[in-house]
Amino acid sequence: MKKNCNFIEKLREVGLRPTKQRVKMCEVLYNRVKTFHFTINDLVKMLSEEMNQKISLATVYNTVHAFEKKGYLKEISIDSHRSYFDTNTSVHHHFFDEDTNELIDCDESDIDKINIRKNIIGKKINSVEVLVRVASDNQNQK
Amino acid sequence: MKKNCNFIEKLREVGLRPTKQRVKMCEVLYNRVKTFHFTINDLVKMLSEEMNQKISLATVYNTVHAFEKKGYLKEISIDSHRSYFDTNTSVHHHFFDEDTNELIDCDESDIDKINIRKNIIGKKINSVEVLVRVASDNQNQK
DNA sequence: CAACAGTTTAGAATTATTATAATGTAGATT
DNA sequence: AATCTACATTATAATAATTCTAAACTGTTG
Ligand SMILES: [Mn+2]
Ligand SMILES: [Mn+2]
Ligand SMILES: [Zn+2]
Ligand SMILES: [Zn+2]
Numbered sequence: 084m085k086k087n088c089n090f091i092e093k094l095r096e097v098g099l100r101p102t103k104q105r106v107k108m109c110e111v112l113y114n115r116v117k118t119f120h121f122t123i124n125d126l127v128k129m130l131s132e133e134m135n136q137k138i139s140l141a142t143v144y145n146t147v148h149a150f151e152k153k154g155y156l157k158e159i160s161i162d163s164h165r166s167y168f169d170t171n172t173s174v175h176h177h178f179f180d181e182d183t184n185e186l187i188d189c190d191e192s193d194i195d196k197i198n199i200r201k202n203i204i205g206k207k208i209n210s211v212e213v214l215v216r217v218a219s220d221n222q223n224q225k
Numbered sequence: 226m227k228k229n230c231n232f233i234e235k236l237r238e239v240g241l242r243p244t245k246q247r248v249k250m251c252e253v254l255y256n257r258v259k260t261f262h263f264t265i266n267d268l269v270k271m272l273s274e275e276m277n278q279k280i281s282l283a284t285v286y287n288t289v290h291a292f293e294k295k296g297y298l299k300e301i302s303i304d305s306h307r308s309y310f311d312t313n314t315s316v317h318h319h320f321f322d323e324d325t326n327e328l329i330d331c332d333e334s335d336i337d338k339i340n341i342r343k344n345i346i347g348k349k350i351n352s353v354e355v356l357v358r359v360a361s362d363n364q365n366q367k
Numbered sequence: 368c369a370a371c372a373g374t375t376t377a378g379a380a381t382t383a384t385t386a387t388a389a390t391g392t393a394g395a396t397t
Numbered sequence: 398a399a400t401c402t403a404c405a406t407t408a409t410a411a412t413a414a415t416t417c418t419a420a421a422c423t424g425t426t427g
Binding site for chain 2: 158160161162163166178180181182187189192193194195197198199200201203205206207208209210211212213214215216217218219220
């Protein structure tokens with residue numbers, strides 16, 4: 084159990100009241116070594132498992148969207164049926180394993196810098212992200 | 226009004242019965258010079274406008290998914306609230322205009338070939354696609 | 368310790384999508 | 398051309414995901 088004061092501070096900084104529920108969600112999401120990807124469903128499970136106090140579904144949605152808007156979470160959409168949130172909010176690329184439905188972060192060295200030749204007048208580029216879909220290589224089956 | 230025989234043939238080729246509804250949807254989707262992007266909602270509107278014969282909503286969904294499975298359509302998901310289908314089924318990159326919610330195709334020359342250094346053991350790469358999010362450049366507002 | 372604005376909550380409402388089951392139809396068989 | 402059959406379409410119901418509502422609650426300010 085680490086200090087939640089950090090979360091209380093972080094929440095205050097972006098103008099979110101550090102309520103019990105929000106702090107709890109911060110703990111579940113950010114009190115860990117590595118960032119990770121999850122669906123709303125995953126999160127609801129995590130919360131109900133790792134918790135004494137339950138959080139209503141509406142609050143989970145509200146809070147996730149509040150975090151998203153404030154830049155604490157980032158949405159990664161694979162297709163209309165599979166949408167993930169990412170506690171790694173930096174602009175970064177992903178592998179998506181179509182066998183396991185698992186999202187995997189790339190780091191800087193995994194994909195060379197993307198060079199974009201086209202520019203759209205009056206528009207600036209907000210982000211450039213690559214999705215690499217992979218699946219089991221069954222060429223070695225005779 | 227061009228020849229629908231093409232569509233009837235195309236449908237047969239992938240094992241889809243060329244029913245009235247499917248042929249009609251082919252017309253609406255493919256009887257044009259350029260490929261385009263649409264939501265289910267867009268498509269339902271297009272069908273009900275450009276048509277004498279109505280198609281039930283369930284059939285629109287079924288047919289879109291049948292086309293998707295057979296490689297006549299491709300899904301492009303921007304976020305959980307915005308999912309598009311693309312009549313351009315090749316692997317290609319997109320710009321997404323966050324002001325207008327418009328998807329724009331890239332062609333080969335717009336983005337340099339993506340170089341991927343990481344490889345995941347036992348997995349092959351199925352596709353590599355880039356999404357470039359753009360928005361109005363308001364730096365020139367004092 | 369008020370007072371208030373913002374938050375949570377359960378449950379209802381809405382929306383998007385899929386399932387159901389009756390009816391229709393394309394294409395094959397006589 | 399009539400019949401057959403598997404597949405497709407349809408209206409509608411059912412489901413699932415998300416958002417809304419309005420009452421109760423809580424963090425913050427003074
Ligand atoms: Mn969202
Ligand atoms: Mn789909
Ligand atoms: Zn990620
Ligand atoms: Zn496209």
